[in-house]
Amino acid sequence: MGAANGQVRAAVVGTGLIGGSLLLRLRDAGLDVAGWDPDPATRRHVAERGVVAPDALEEAVAGRDVVFLCGPLPTLPATLTRVAGVTDDRCVLTDVGSTKADVATAATAQGLGHRFVPGHPMAGADRAGLAAASPALLDGAAWVLCPAPSGMAAFRRLATLLIDVFHAQVVPMSAPEHDTAAALASHVPHLLAGALAGAVQRAALRDAVLALAAGSFTDGTRVAGGPPVRTANMLLGNRDRVLAELGAVRNVLDELTDALEAGDAEALTARLDEARAARAALGARAYTTHRCEFPAELEHAGELAYLRELGAAGGHLTGCRVEAGAVTYTAHLPAGPPLG
Known part of the structure; x- marks a missing residue:
């Protein structure tokens, strides 16, 4: 599945903020892409933006090479079943949900582990819906993919597409490790933002507090502006x-x-200094680059172990090519001891 030749046929199921942004970027990259949403008005808006949007989900996904499932988390297992039933066995299926273990388990139980690759692009906004979507939203995003032992071919095809079209930094992880890391990187911050903003909403001097609010309050509560139902689904799912x-x-x-x-000023300063170190590491990470090659058709245990170890160590991929019977990864790892 190479994006550069424009021959990939893709579909996006669920065209809200993330799904809509996916759809628009795939369209701009010249792919043959269709979108579907359960809401008729949203389908009309998709069509108005120059993308095919059939009324029937089955029509949107039939004959596609890759289908992105972008609906609410609770709907994903049922949607996966429905889409799998009307797509070819070589069609790669993936999702963009913020939790991965449950949908990965559902896919395995349905016998879809060879072509379903759980995914999670680490991008978003405090708005929702197709009106907030942008083809640039996911550009250069860290994009978690969860390769499975039986699904290495699907992982390679999807990773190549995401790197080519979205310039993604593909982070390969196991589904449980993703959910553990995402809990602290994304999900708990939503709770903390909700708690801070909620306390202000209840405060006797609410309006005065909001009048004085500056960068620290705005930055700390940004994600509290997202749709509450979406956030609740994310938190309950993990x-x-x-x-x-x-x-x-x-x-x-x-x-x-x-x-x-x-x-105790000394203890207070020490704790704050510890926090400052983590914050500083966000913008000052140095990476080493290496390439690693594996046989494309043989047993994949070593390749899978390498990929999962790379992601767990904070690394990512910016290249994946299958040529002459071998798969070659271009990988970036935080400076430090090498893998293995």
Whole structure:
């Protein structure tokens, strides 16, 4: 599945913020793409933006090489079943949901592990719907893909497409490791933003607080502006891991509270300095680049282990090519000890 030749036929099921942005970028890249949404008005808006939007889901996905499932998290297993039933066995299926373990388990139970690749682009906005979609939203995004032992060919095809069309930094991870990392990187921040904004909403001096709010409040509550139902689905879909990581955050908050109550400037400064180090690492990460090659047709245990270890170590892929019986990855790893 090479995007550069424009021959890939794609479909996007669910055309809200992420699905709509996907759709528009695929269209702009010259792919043959169709969109479908359960809402008739949204389908009309898709058509108005120059993309085929059949009324029937089956018509939108039939004969496609890749289908992106972009509906709400609770709908994904049923949609996966429906789409799989009307697509060719070589059609790669993927999703963009913010939790991965449940949908991966559902795909395996349905015998779709060889062509379903769980995915999660790490991008978004505090708005929702097709009106907020942009072909640039996902450009250069970190994009988690969860390769399975039986699905390495599908993973390679999808990774190549995402890198070619979206310039994605593909992060290969197991589904459970993704959900654990995403709990602290994305899901708990939604709870913290909701808690801070909710406290202000209840405050006696609410309007005065909002009048004084500057960058710290705005940055800290940005994701609280998203659709509450979408956020609740995300949190409930990863409940156990979110609760575990929320407990870790509570521990640090308790340490800060104890230091503040005790008037212990040294302890308070130490905790804040620890936090500052993590924040500074966001914008100052150095990477080493390497290439790794595996036989394309033989047993894939070594390739799978390499990919999962790369993602768990904070690395990503910017190249995936299958040529002359071999698959070659271009990988980037945070500076430090090499893999293995």
